[in-house]
Amino acid sequence: MDSSANATFGAAFIGFGASCVLLGTLSTQMYTYFCRYPLDRPFYKCLVAALWLLEVVDQAFISYAVYFYLVTNWDNPLIILESPHWSLILQVTLGATAGAIVKACFAMRVYRFSNSNVWVTGFILLLTFAQLAMASVYTARAFKIPNLLVLADIKVVGSISLALGVATDVVTAMALCYFLRKLRTGYSKDDSLVNSLTLYAVNTGVLTSAVSLTTLILYDIMPQNFIFMGLYFVVSKLYANSFLATLNTRTVLRGRGTDGDHATMPTFLMVEKVTKHGLEQDTELTSGTNLEVDVHQEVQIARDSYFVQEHQYAVAW
Helix, strand or coil, rough: CCHHHHHHHHHHHHHHHHHHHHHHHHHHHHHHHHHHCCCCCCHHHHHHHHHHHHHEEEEHHHHHHCCCCCHCCCCCHHHHHHHHCCCHHHHHHHHHHHHHHHHHHHHHHHHHCCCCCHHHHHHHHHHHHHHHHHHHHHHHHHHHCCCCCCCHHHHHHHHHHHHHHHHHHHHHHHHHHHHHCCCCCCHHHHEEEEEEEEHHHHHHHHHHHHHHHHHHHHHHHHHCCCCCHHHHHHHHHHHHHHHHHHHCCCEECCECCCCCCCCCCCCCCCCCEEEEECCHHHCCCCCCCCEEEEEEEEEEEEEHEEEEEEEEEEEEC
């Protein structure tokens, strides 16, 4: 009985504690965001507030479920043989909804970096909403199972939902790395910025996908205990924290993000061609011709929209 309690309610309690810590971190990041960017776009402000509120409700459901099983029924171990508590079931959909919001935002990030590639962005959004749909199906079926010990009966639906989450993270990270790599210019300062964005995209995707993949594996091989449940409690908080971290690492410009901050920096000089209005003309440098052409390629960065736009200009005399 002690071993069973450790692997079931004990694992759920540990997951509850970890999710509390992540919610505190999320609250701190939200406070930092509103202090640092008081003039940021209203859309971002509403999105941050809605995401935080959704995570608070999600944590309240987790807390109520843990309290019900560990306090209200502390001397009743047979409670595990009764129907799952409603708050424990609804938490699945709430967590999936929060994760879907963050993934959709990252999909828009891919859209901007890829110069409006609707196919890749659409595929990521398809995976995102497919996972949300499967999580909703899992919630509906969970209300019909007789007790928590038969969670394996709906393992297929749950596994598909978790697998779609892992696939979404991997595809998003790979797409960001691919399109960011195409923005390399050969100029060290610009490439260092691209490298930093690439590294951040990879690290964010690795963390969330690793936790999701671990949850999937544990659910498939050990559905009789709640270790996977403890990990699932923290997944949506990781997504929300990664999104807030992305917003808070932007440059502050007069109390707002870098929406209008178009800082430019030259990437290379080349005495070879004249580029004007997007058309290149070859220039012959012959004896007796005093012509010098400097072609500067500049990278224009709007950090908070995650869009890097390249343009060229030429000065000839």
